[in-house]
Amino acid sequence: MKADREAGRVAVVRGGWKLLNNRHNLQAVGRTVEQWRAQWHAARWFLSADGESGKRYGNETIRVTPDGEISIRLPAPLAHVANAPNGRYVLASKVSFPHRGEEWRDRIEANRAVVYRIHVDVERDRWYLDANWQRKDLPVVPLETLRCGEVIGVDMNADHLAAWRPDTHGNPIGRPRRFDYTLSGTADHRDAQVRHAIIRLVHWARATGAKAIAIEDLDFTDSRTREKHGHKRRFRKLVNGMPTAKLRAWPLAMTAEAGISVIAVDPACTSMWGAEHWQKPLTAPKRPVNRHQTASVAIARRALGYRIRRRTAPPRAHQSDVYGHRTGQARPGDRGREGNRPRVPGPRTGSAGAERGRNAVDQNAQDRSGRSAEQRSWQQDSLPLSL
Template identity: 45%
Template sequence: MGNYLGRLYRTDLAIRVSKGTVPVWENGRADRKRELTKYSSSRWAGAITRAAEDQYQLGMRGLTAYCDTLTTNIRQLEKRLAVPVGTVDAAKTRGYRTPAEHRAKTLRLRHQEAALVTASARLSLGSPAIAVGGGQLWGARQNLAAAGLTRGQWRARWDAARMFLTADGESGAPWGNQTIRVETDGTLVIKVPTGLTDMMGAKLRLSVPVGFELRGAEWADRAAQNQAIRYDITFDADKERWYLNASWSYQDAAVIPPVTALQGGRIIGVDLNADHLTAGIVDASGNPVGTPAIIPLLVAGLSASTRDGHLRQAITTLLDHAEAAGAAAIAIEDLNFVDARTTGRETMGRGHRGKKFRRTVAGIPTGAFRDRLTAMAANRGIWIIAVDPAYTSRWGEQHWAKPLQKRTSSPTVTRHQAAAVAIGRRAHGHSITRRKDGVRSQQRMTAPTPPADAMVKPVNTRAPSGTVTGLPRRPLPRPTG
C-alpha cells in the first residue's frame, strides 16, 4: 500500500513541479485530486495533493535561500578581489594574502557565478530540484562504498523512504480520522485505496493493538471526542520495524500575559550552545538560585530526524527543570545565525580555525530550537521571553562566574553557566553587571576602611572637627589621661 500510494504521490508532485510558480487557483489541484480519486479515494487524493503542494513550496523556499547565499558570496568575493594582494583599502576591506589565494578565489567566483545562473533559471521557471526519498540517500547511491552500504541495503532504505502513508485528520470523523484511524481499544484500521481493494478488501484491520507511550492520555481524549488527528506510518528498513505517529494542533492562546507579570516570579535563563543547553534559575530580585544545570545536546553529524529527536529530548528535560523550579517563563536569546551562515567562509575566518568556527555556527540549531521550544512550552503552560543577546557571555563571565563558583561544589563554573544567569537577569529587567563590593553611600560599614581600589584624598583642613575627608564620617576616639 505504501509503495502504491508513493507512486501516485511522486506522479502528482512531478505534475505540480511542471506547472511552476502559478497562483493557487491555477495550480490544478482540484483536477489532480479528481484524477487521483479514481485510483485511491477522495481522502487519500486530498492528502497526496496537499503533501505535494507543501513539498513544492518547501523546495521553492530552499531554492530561494540558495540563490541568496550565492549572491552574498559573489558580492563578498568581488569586494575582496578588487583589493590588491596583501593590502587594505580605505573601507578596511582586506585583500587576499598571496597571489595563489587570489587566483583560487577568482576560480571560486567563476564557479559561484555559474551556479547562480543555473539556480536563478530554475527559480524563474519555478522548478526546484526535489529528490523524493532524500538527496543525501540519493547521493549515497553514487558511492555505496563510502556510505558503507550494499546495493540491497540501499534499495531497502530507498523504497522505505519513498512510501506514502499519511492521512490528515478530520474533526467530527470517527476517532478523528476516516482514512487511518486508531480506535480507543488500540485497533488500527486503514482505508484501502481503490486500486488495491480486489487484493486487500475495503479496509485493512491489524489484529495486534497499537498504543502511544508519549501523551497517550491526551491522544485518547481527542480520539474519544472525535477531534482531528493526523497519522503517519513509516518503515525503518534497518530495524525492520513499522512506526505509527499521531499529531494534532492546538488553538492559539487567547490571552498573553504581560512581561511584568512574568517578572514577578522565577525565570529560567537558557544559553544555547553547539553541544549543550545551560539553564539557570533567577528569582524576581535577579539573584541566581542554585547552580545552572547543563543539558547535553549532541546533534553534530546526525540525520535530520535523529537530530530533531535529540532536540526534543533536550527541550523536554528543560521544561521538566522549569516545572520543578516553579518557573513560569523561560528566557532565551533572540539569536539567529542566518546572516552569518549566508556570508560563509569569506567573513568568518580562514584555514582550519575558520572552518571549525563555521561548523560550530552551522551546528547550533537556533531556529529549530526556538520553534520547538515555543510549541512544546505552550503545551506545558510555560511562556517564552526573548532577550537581547548582546554581551551576555562576556558580562556574565565577568560579573557572575566568581559568585557562582563560591556557592557550588563543582570544580569550575563555565562562562555558559554565567551567561544563563545573565540572560535570566535581563529577562527580569535587571542589569547584567554587578556593583563592586566596598563602601556604599549612606550605608553602615563595620570596618572604617575604604575599598581596595578607592583613592584616599588628603586631609581637608576645612573639614568639620572630628572627621576626615575621603573616609566614612566616624567620631575620632577621645584622648585619655
C-alpha cells in the first residue's frame, strides 16, 4: 500500500466492486458493454448538497420550493450558463414527494435543513431527487403518563415479532399478533424484511390507539463468545443472527412519526415467567398460545408496572372465608397491594397452624413484585426512550 501511494496509484473502485466484477461477467448478468458503461457512468453522475437551517427553504445549493421548482447554485466558473438571477440554474422539470410530502413542506417553509441528492437510474431512464432530514431533541414523555394508556408488549425473536395488546390493568385482550421476517439473502434484503415487520407493528399499534410499545432491552454482546456457551453452536448462531441493534434503534424513528412512544424493559425471565403464569390460562382449544406470545404479555405487564404473576382465584366458599381473598388487579400505587393475605382463625387440615400459613409472611415464596424474586442485581426499571 505504501509503494502504491508513493507511485500515485489509488485503489478506488468508482461504482463499487459489484459493478466492476460485472464487467468480467457480462453474459452471467445479462448486460452488454454499452449497458454496463451506462451504469458505470451513472454511478458517478450525482449531485448532493447538505442543508443548513436558516437558509431559504433549508438548502442554499440545491433549493426546492414548496411547488416543486428545483434550482441549483452554480459555482463562479459556470455562472455564465445560469438562467436565473444570482447565478442559479432552474431545472425544467418539477418534483413532488408522495411520501411524507406534508412533513417536507412544513420543514422547508420553516427554513429547516434538508439534504438533497440528484441521481439517475439508467434502467428506468429517469432522474430522481431524494430528500432526507434528521430529527433532534425529541420530547420524552414521562413513564407514568404512558402507563395511563394501553401499552403493547413485543417479544423479539430470530424470525418474527410476537405482540399482544393488554388493557390498562395488564390483562391481555384480543388475539396475539405475529410479524414475520426472514434473515436471509443480502444485507439490503434482510434490512427490508425487518423494516417491513416493524412498519406493520407500528401501523397495528396506531390502529389500536396504543400510546407506547414495550420492547426488551436486549444486548447479546457478552453472549456471542464461545467462552460463555461452549460448543452450543446453534444457540450462538441464533444469537448472532438476531438484529438486536436494529430492532432497538429502528422502532424509535418509526414510532416517532406515528406519535407512539417506546418503553425498554428488563428482558430477564420474561419468556420463562410468561409461560409459567400465562400460557395455560390463555390457551384455548382453537387458539394455542406459545412461549413467545406469553413473553409479550410479560413484557407489557412489566412496562405497566405490574408483576408478571397472575392473581390466583379464590377458594370455594366451603373451603375458606367466603370469597375473602382479593382477585381484582391492584394498581402499582394502591395501598396494601403487596400485603399479607388475611388469615381466618381456626384449625385447617394440613396447615402449619391456626392463623399462620407456611408462606404467610414469606413474600419471596409468593413471588411478590419488589422482592428478590424480581429484584436482583440486574433489575432495571422501565424507561421511556422516545415520544
